[in-house]
Amino acid sequence: MYCCTKYESSYPAAMGSALAACGEYVSKGSLVLMYALCSASMLIVNKWALLHFPVPAMVTLLQCGSTALIVVLVRATGLLKVEPVSWSVVRSFLSVPVLFALALYTSSQLLHYADAGLQILIRTTTPVVVCIADHLIMGYELPSARSAAALFGLLGGAAFYFRIETHITPAAVFWGALYFISISVEMVWVKSVINRVPMSTWIRVLITNAVTALFLTPFCLLQPERGKLVERLRGTVPPTLVGAAAVTTSCIAGFALSFFGFKLRESVSATTFTFVGVVCKFATVLVNQMIWVHHGSSVGAAVLCTSILLSTMYVAPKKVESAYADTSEKPSLTDPARGRLQQIEAADVDDDDAHDENSMLVVRSIVAEPVRGAAGKGAHGAASAADGGPNGDERRASDCCRCEPSR
Structure with a gap:
């Protein structure tokens, strides 16, 4: 009787493990690339849409509503197999769209009162909070000396940027602080909910955007949002094809960003997800400086690029062994x-x-x-x-x- 050796019996398993690891690497690499493209272009597209349709809450509402509508239509046609949605599932995931809505609304308000560079800089400082929350909540190790130096470099860049950009208004500071708090909490909490509440990516996209659209509806009726919206509805400010194209493009970009964002969150930690979003802002800074008149000074742009470079030096800590x-x-x-x-x-x-x-x-x-x-x-x-x-x-x-x- 032939008895296989230990190495012969383990070879197929090792080969299968290598192929599976290769497939996982390609999958994560594709997700990072797609999310980076969507994230880098979303800020520019939003700024373009707000220039022609300066109603931040309404633009965000259209983006979330169209994203939820796309999922419903694709599901109704039978092209997409999605599990049924029950109230218990929505309730367990309800905190995610609430935080998502706050982050979107504060981001749109910040873009309305400041340039895109300020929002990018605030986003680069969020890993400072996320890494601490990852340690306290998710069980990751504390940052190393190199990572701590990178984090303090981000804080120094933020302080220097505020010093040289004298045109920053109190309203921009107010909405910037709210955006920093909302995006930091959202990064960590959404990852914890994804780990605890199992569901498909399409259901996460549907629930998040549908509830966010409902949450943002009252904000469209507040001043000054209501006055600007009434002007467009009455025809005081006539709509243009360029404005319609800008809003439509932002809706398409919002759908892609929502889908690939949730897919990437499922695969990586909150800190890694945050750093992917920070690094991909390189393209945003370059495009912002090349095509927009509404941007900061060249020194401010240099500070932004330096801060983002420092953020790439950060090495995400490993998870503590259970x-x-x-x-x-x-x-x-x-x-x-x-x-x-x-x-x-x-x-x-x-x-x-x-x-x-x-x-x-x-x-x-x-x-x-x-x-x-x-x-x-x-x-x-x-x-x-x-x-x-x-x-x-x-x-x-x-x-x-x-x-x-x-x-």
């Missing part, structure tokens, strides 16, 4: 096979290597269980289970070939 990582708490190979199967089912392991390893533990438990039972029960069945019996040698040889070829 208490289960201690080998003394891991189940031994002598545990019952039934408990091992229940453990695998409860863990719902997706990784092929981990699944193969757990399966090997189950088989070994099944093989070892009769031996333990024979040793403890006495004479009846002990001989056939351990050494004696008509089929004992054949069974052990078969088990050796299937499970432990190295013996």
Whole structure:
């Protein structure tokens, strides 16, 4: 009888693990690229839309409403298989659209009272708060000395920018502070909810944008939003094709950003997601300086680029090992096979290597269980289970070939 060697039996599993890791890398790389393109262009598109339609709450409402409508229409046509939405699911995910709405509204108000550079700089300082929250809430390690230097460099760049940009108004400072608080809380809390509440990406996009649209509706009726909206509706300020194109483009960009944003959040930590958003602002700064008249000074742009470069030096800390990582708490190979199967089912392991390893533990438990039972029960069945019996040698040889070829 041929007995495969240990290396021959593990080679297919190792090859499958390498292919799976390669696929995961390509998938995450594609998500990072798509999210970076959407995030870098969204700020410019929003500024373009607000120049022709200066009603921030209404622009945000149109973006969220159109995104939710796209998901509903695609689902109704049967092109997209989406699980049904119940009130319990919406309630468990309700905090996400509320924070999302606050972040969007404060961002649009900040763009209305300041240039895009100020919003970019505020976004670059959010990793300072996110990394601390990751440590306290998500269980990540504290930043290293290099990472701490990068974070303090961001704070220094922010202080220097406020010093040289003297045209910043009190309204811009007010909305900038609100935007900083809302976006920092949103980054960490949304990741924690995604980890705790399982659902598809399309449902997250639908619930978030639909609830956000409802949440932003009252803001469209407040002053000065209402006065600007009434002027457009009455025809006092005639609409233009360029304005309609700008708003439509912002809606399309908002849909893409929402989808790829949730997909990326599912794959990476809150700190990594924040830094991806920060680094992709390079293109935003360059485009903002090239095509807009409404931008800061060249010195301010240099400070922005320096701050973003410092942010790329930050190395995200690893997650602290859980208490289960201690080998003394891991189940031994002598545990019952039934408990091992229940453990695998409860863990719902997706990784092929981990699944193969757990399966090997189950088989070994099944093989070892009769031996333990024979040793403890006495004479009846002990001989056939351990050494004696008509089929004992054949069974052990078969088990050796299937499970432990190295013996």
